[in-house]
Amino acid sequence: MLERLIRVTQEHHDLFKYSIPLIASENVTSYAVRRFYLSDFGHRYAEGWVGRRFYQGCRFMDELEALAIELTKKLFGCDHANVQPISGVTANMATFFALTKPKDLIISLSVPDGGHISHDRFSAAGVRGLKVEHYVFDSEVMNIDVDATRRKLEGMEEKPKVFVLGASLFLFPHPVKEIVELAKEYDAKVVYDGSHVLGLIAGKEFQDPIKEGADVVTASTHKTFPGPQRAIIMCKRDLAKKIDHGVFPGVVSNHHVHSLAGYVMACLEMLEFGRDYAKQIVKNAKALAEELYNLGYDVLCPDLGFTKSHQIAIDVSKFGGGDYVAKKLEECGIILNKNLLPWDDVRNAENPSGIRIGVQEVTRVGMKENEMGRIAEFIDMALKEKKSPKVIREEVKEFKSEFLTVKYTFEECPAYDFPKVI
Ligand SMILES: Cc1ncc(COP(=O)(O)O)c(C=O)c1O
Secondary structure, eight states, rough: OOOHHHHHHHHHHHHHHSEEEETTTTTOOHHHHHHHHTTTTOOOOOEEEEEESSSSSHHHHHHHHHHHHHHHHHHHHHHHHEEOSSSSHHHHHHHHHHHHHOOOEEEEEETTTTGGGGHHHHHHHHEEEEEEEOEEETTTEEEEEEHHHHHHTTTTTTOOOEEEEEOSOSSSSOHHHHHHHHHHHHOEEEEEETTTTHHHTTTTTTTOOTTTTTEEEEEEEESSSSSOOOOOEEGGGGGHHHHHHHHIIIHHHHHHHHHHHHHHHHHHHHHHHHHHHHHHHHHHHOOOOHHHHHHHHSSSSSSTTSSSSSSSEEOOOOGGGHHHHHHHHHTTTTEEEEEEEESOOOOGSSSOOOEEEEEEEHHTTTOOHHHHHHHHHHHHHHHHSSOOOHHHHHHHHHTTOOOOOOOOSSSOOSOOOOOOOO
């Protein structure tokens, strides 16, 4: 059994070492982050709030959490930060817990328009018993149609309590200021889910939802932000108490303090290297989109420059659909995901018309615009030239061998090795 455990872990590491990882929600952490992740903090409980714990032994965990809050405020310029949510969904649940009552109405993006499942009634919002209506979405520009949404709301009897912004398929900044104005008409709050773009916000390469007036910003810390898997919530001062109680005792008991230590290290990396890293991510996303578009792929929004984030979206209906294409590319050593697009039925999630690509991880291991050209060629070899997956996989492996080191950290380190700690 131990051999199996070692083998499966080693092979998993090798899979990513020899592939091109393009899942938009993933990243690799540095050894600096991993070092703190493996600390004794991971064996302990820190229920409660800084200075007000329910167990003894929390002295240094208090100091750590205070440091995490301080750094979060410094990076993002927020009034208040709660650093305890153990994931993005947990952060959203805590926020719904804090700002709504069961049967309240919230407005969010539908999943085909890019919304995350947790913004909808069949997931976290539903667990809180919320009713959900969707924004009117303009798929030409892949963004919210604020005027049409205003008209839709005027025709409805029920009044919204929360407007959720932010998305999983997130190409362009959302109209935060306009939605804040609209929300005022209903005395509603605006929650911006920045899970995907947190690293770009920290690096000043995307909109700043706090400056633009969002009441609450939730975000996971491991997509464009290169930390361990957990989340943060930032909010205006007057909501601090509600948010803190929404998190604990709302939806979190112990909050996985080892990953908080890793998050603090990732904040230090982002303060030092975040701007360069975020800038290169957006350049890479644009470059890859352009290469693929020039090769004849239906990359969304060519007239808008394809993207302003780490993501690009492609309609691959003519190549057999998202499911077929994602599986075919996996055979070739290119790992990405199928994705619903606005014209897809949500019930068709198993075989949508799109794929989504994120370039944050390949950027973290040092790829620049030139390498985006190579990635586009590999995709083309697989989908148009129909070259043997085995041959492509070998070429991908050779190409990737130059990009196995985590950059944008204090001491560059292997990205995909399975380290021996004992
Ligand atoms: C917009 C958005 N919010 C929340 C989440 C959930 O985050 P987590 O996986 O940390 O729970 C995701 C996941 O990809 C997401 O895309």
